[in-house]
Amino acid sequence: MQTRKEILTDELVDYLLEHGLSDLSLRPLADALGTSARLLIYHFESKEGLLTEVLDSMQTRLRQSFGSLVERRAGQSERPLKMFWDWAITDENYPYFKLLYELQILAVQNPAVYGSYLQRNASNWSELIATALPEAERTPAMVTLLGAVFDGLFLELMSTGDRKRTTQAVLQFIQLVDEARAARPASKKKTAKASSTRRG
Amino acid sequence: MQTRKEILTDELVDYLLEHGLSDLSLRPLADALGTSARLLIYHFESKEGLLTEVLDSMQTRLRQSFGSLVERRAGQSERPLKMFWDWAITDENYPYFKLLYELQILAVQNPAVYGSYLQRNASNWSELIATALPEAERTPAMVTLLGAVFDGLFLELMSTGDRKRTTQAVLQFIQLVDEARAARPASKKKTAKASSTRRG
C-alpha cells in the first residue's frame, strides 16, 4: 500500500521534472498539487527535507528506467554510446537529465545548498558506458572525453532542441573513434577475440 | 572619465563572477559593494535592468580578452581547440565561462526570466574555432561535436576541478581527429594546399 507521503513524492517528482528547481517555492507547488504548503512541511519536515526525498526518488526512478534498458538490450550489439543517447533523449527520460544538469550547475555555484542533493552526476552514467570500451582504450582521458561528449551534446540538445543534429554528432563521434582504430596497428594480443562485438 | 554607474558596473561584474546569479539579491550585493539597494535601483532602474547591463558588460569583457588572444596567437600554428581550451581555463577567464554556463542552464528551465540575457552561448564560441576546420570536415555534425566536446569538458572541469584530466581529454580528442584523418583517403583536390597548417 502506498502512503500519502509516497503519493505526494511521486507527484512532486513530476512537478520538479516540469518546473526545475531554481525557483522552487512551496505555495505554488502545493497549489499545483491541490494541497497546501502546510501539508508539504508536515510530511517532509522542511523544504530541504522535501528536496532530499524527492530528488532521491527521482534518481531512483531514472535508475529503474536504465535497468529496464539494460534488460531490453541484452543480446543486441548496437553501439553503447548510441544506445545510451537514444534512451536518454526519449520523451520519458529527457526531463530527468535536464533536471540533473540543472542540479549539477546549481551545485557548482552554490554547493552549500545544492551539493548535498547530488549523489551522482550524469557523467557517472557515461562511465557505465565506458566499461564497454576495449581495455586498451579505457584510459582516464578517453573515459572523460566520452562522458563529455554526452554531457556537451545533451547541453546543446537542451538549448536548441535539435534532436537530429545532436544525434548526428553522436554518430560523428562514433565514426571518428572507428576511423582512429582503423588507423592504429592491431592490438598485440588476441586481436580477434570477440571480434564481432562492435564498441564505441 | 568613468561615471559612477560604470564603476558600479565593473564591481558588479566581479561580484557576479564570484557569486553566480541563481540566488542574487540586491541587499547583500549592495552591502558587498559598500553601497545600498536604493542606489542600485537608482542607477539601473530595476534588478532586471541591472542584470541586463552587467551581463552585457561581462560578455564584452570576455570578448575583449578573446580578441587579445587572437592577436597574440596570430602566426602560431598550435591546434585551435587546444589554444581555446587553454585560454578558457585560465584563472582569469574561467569564472566568465562558469557564469555563462549557469546562465545557459537557468535559461533552459526558465527562459522567461533568463532567456533575454543570453546573447550568445559558449557553443557559439566554439563555432569560431570550427572555422579552423578543413572545409570538408566543417559539417554540422562535426561542428556540433566540436562545440559539445568543449562544453562537456568544461562542465566536467567545473564539477571536479581537475584541469589535468580534462586537458588530457582535449588532447585525446585532437588525437582522435588526427588518427581518423590518417585513416581516410587523401582529399581529391589540392591535397597539399597549406599542408603545414595543423588543424583540429
Added chain:
DNA sequence: CTTGACATGTAACGAACGTTACATGTAACG
C-alpha cells in the same frame, strides 16, 4: 550665491518566502 543635476541616506511599502500554532476532521482499533 544660487541653481540644478547627480548622488545618497533613511524608512517604509506590499508581496512572497519558509515555517509554525492551534484547532479539526477522518478512520481504524480496542
Added chain:
DNA sequence: CGTTACATGTAACGTTCGTTACATGTCAAG
C-alpha cells in the same frame, strides 16, 4: 463508544524580497 494516529484547514509569525517616497547631501556652472 472512545481512543489514537494520521491527515488537513486556517491563520499567522518573522524575514527577506524588489521597489518607492521623501529628504538631503555634493559640487560644478551660471
